[in-house]
Amino acid sequence: MQRAARTALFTWxxxxxxxxxxxxxxxxxxxxxxxxxxSVIPPPRDSEEKEMLDRMLRVDHxxxxxxxxxxxxxxxxxxxxxxxxxxxxxxxxEKKHLEKFNEILAENRVRPTALLPLWNIAGFxxxxxxxxxxxxxxxxxxxxxxxxxxxHYNSQIRALMEKDPERYTxxxxxxxxxxxxxxxxHDTGLEHDAxxxxxxxxxxxxxxxxxxAAIYVSERV
Amino acid sequence: xxxxxxxLRAGRALRGLCSVVAAPPAANPQGSSLRRSFHCAALRLQDxxxxxxxxxxxxxTYHEHYQAHSAEQDAAAASQDDSTSDPAAEEASRPNTSxxxxxxxxxxxxxxxxxxxxxxxxxxxxxxPLHGWSMEAIAAGAETLGLSSAxxxxxxxxxxxxxxxxxxxxxxxxxxxxxxxxxxxxxGQAEQKRTADFLRDAVETRLRMHIPYIxxxxxxxxxxxxxxxxxxxxxxxxxxxxxxWFYAGDRSTDMNWYxxxxxxxxxxxxxxxxxxxxxxxxxxxxxxxxxxxxxxxxNMSTTAKQVQSTGEAVVQGLVGAAVTLKxxxxxxxxx
Numbered sequence: 001m002q003r004a005a006r007t008a009l010f011t012w013x014x015x016x017x018x019x020x021x022x023x024x025x026x027x028x029x030x031x032x033x034x035x036x037x038x039s040v041i042p043p044p045r046d047s048e049e050k051e052m053l054d055r056m057l058r059v060d061h062x063x064x065x066x067x068x069x070x071x072x073x074x075x076x077x078x079x080x081x082x083x084x085x086x087x088x089x090x091x092x093x094e095k096k097h098l099e100k101f102n103e104i105l106a107e108n109r110v111r112p113t114a115l116l117p118l119w120n121i122a123g124f125x126x127x128x129x130x131x132x133x134x135x136x137x138x139x140x141x142x143x144x145x146x147x148x149x150x151x152h153y154n155s156q157i158r159a160l161m162e163k164d165p166e167r168y169t170x171x172x173x174x175x176x177x178x179x180x181x182x183x184x185x186h187d188t189g190l191e192h193d194a195x196x197x198x199x200x201x202x203x204x205x206x207x208x209x210x211x212x213a214a215i216y217v218s219e220r221v
Numbered sequence: 222x223x224x225x226x227x228x229l230r231a232g233r234a235l236r237g238l239c240s241v242v243a244a245p246p247a248a249n250p251q252g253s254s255l256r257r258s259f260h261c262a263a264l265r266l267q268d269x270x271x272x273x274x275x276x277x278x279x280x281x282t283y284h285e286h287y288q289a290h291s292a293e294q295d296a297a298a299a300s301q302d303d304s305t306s307d308p309a310a311e312e313a314s315r316p317n318t319s320x321x322x323x324x325x326x327x328x329x330x331x332x333x334x335x336x337x338x339x340x341x342x343x344x345x346x347x348x349x350p351l352h353g354w355s356m357e358a359i360a361a362g363a364e365t366l367g368l369s370s371a372x373x374x375x376x377x378x379x380x381x382x383x384x385x386x387x388x389x390x391x392x393x394x395x396x397x398x399x400x401x402x403x404x405x406x407x408x409g410q411a412e413q414k415r416t417a418d419f420l421r422d423a424v425e426t427r428l429r430m431h432i433p434y435i436x437x438x439x440x441x442x443x444x445x446x447x448x449x450x451x452x453x454x455x456x457x458x459x460x461x462x463x464x465x466w467f468y469a470g471d472r473s474t475d476m477n478w479y480x481x482x483x484x485x486x487x488x489x490x491x492x493x494x495x496x497x498x499x500x501x502x503x504x505x506x507x508x509x510x511x512x513x514x515x516x517x518x519x520n521m522s523t524t525a526k527q528v529q530s531t532g533e534a535v536v537q538g539l540v541g542a543a544v545t546l547k548x549x550x551x552x553x554x555x556x
Contacts, residue, residue: 111478112474112478117476
């Protein structure tokens with residue numbers, strides 16, 4: 001691929017003409033992507049590794065998608081209140097995460113989970129209903145979800161480190177970065193009076209149980 | 222690790238013997254594939270071997286291509302197996318001069334069971350027009366390789382093994398063709414086809430591989446529908462459809478991933494059915510049917526997009542009308 005793009009660029013001065021330029025412009029984008037041997041995921045050595053990576057990426061993608069929808073639900077209710085800008089900021093970070101995972105999935109031909117429509121609706125409903133409990137409710141939901149996600153990312157990091165930290169350096173970097181972002185959201189939620197919502201303990205554990213179930217199912221379906 | 226290194230050194234020492242003793246007619250691809258599989262076992266790098274092979278064009282003979290490709294596939298598979306080779310098959314094929322570690326490392330002379338099975342099945346394909354997809358064809362194939370027809374005992378699934386092997390080889394061939402076309406497009410030597418045309422060409426190319434066996438294809442299809450074969454045949458079908466969409470440029474990561482593949486699976490299966498009872502010259506009716514089905518899917522997706530944009534416009538109109546009404550009735554005034 002890299003060789004192909006280089007060849008295209010070398011023949012450019014000789015041929016000239018607008019069609020060649022157009023074709024080389026098309027080539028330029030892939031050249032930038034493939035200057036490294038691989039971008040985030042190394043090419044899997046065998047089907048076992050491919051399956052493991054597929055599973056991890058599928059559930060991470062589903063998680064970011066769900067988080068996106070949760071923030072969308074919260075914004076729909078609290079968008080015009082004082083906490084609107086705060087939620088919007090957290091939502092924007094989640095959108096970036098989702099974009100990154102979309103890229104990774106497309107590059108590595110990973111099947112997305114079939115339950116995406118379900119997470120679409122469930123996430124929005126969760127976000128909206130927690131926001132209906134007020135700003136503290138929305139923050140409590142954020143705290144619960146972000147804690148689940150950070151735990152999940154931590155266990156993935158542990159698993160990858162156990163296997164082969166050098167091989168998965170880029171992937172580990174991405175997951176660590178995202179985990180740090182999620183922890184930041186968690187702390188933001190706590191700062192903004194998440195714990196003052198009535199029934200905080202119940203709400204938090206119910207949401208975390210739901211997250212665990214969602215993670216379990218998304219890995220497999 | 223130490224055992225591996227010992228095996229490596231022993232293997233290098235015996236490689237000289239290998240070239241003398243190698244008996245089978247297709248020695249060169251086999252020998253080089255064994256050397257590769259040996260390196261694979263030591264270095265655990267599979268994909269290097271694939272880049273050494275020149276991309277196959279349609280002008281190579283079926284047999285040559287299958288040989289080369291099966292050797293490549295088995296070289297890739299061999300690095301993970303604990304080779305449990307059938308001693309009877311081993312004796313039947315050629316004298317084994319290297320008895321290395323019993324731990325199951327790849328010897329130069331050692332052919333795995335998978336490789337032997339692949340060779341027999343490839344040879345058996347020639348007899349399918351005569352015997353159909355059955356154990357007789359496999360037995361006849363084994364005999365042309367100089368093995369006794371009792372070696373069909375290796376195939377627990379019988380005719381199912383033969384059919385599954387054939388379709389997996391066809392899928393690999395298609396993938397290579399699509400990858401080659403993709404490379405041409407990247408190099409700028411070919412234009413990217415429109416999606417509908419790409420799908421039509423890919424499905425046509427794949428179905429044309431059935432033409433030599435079209436008389437007995439209904440039998441093959443019914444074998445694939447047997448309950449114990451369904452998981453495997455579904456796996457092959459889904460990987461085929463995934464490959465075609467990937468090379469058509471699909472990079473979706475939402476429900477479209479599923480709907481596109483479902484649509485293409487439907488198109489492929491129905492076209493296959495039409496093909497087995499088509500008697501027009503060069504299956505022209507089948508390709509017309511394929512064209513129409515693909516056009517249907519394209520129309521449906523266009524319609525869906527139109528419905529969505531119309532719906533959005535209608536909603537906007539209604540909201541505008543509601544605001545106008547509120548203004549007119551004075552409900553919008555701040556009190």
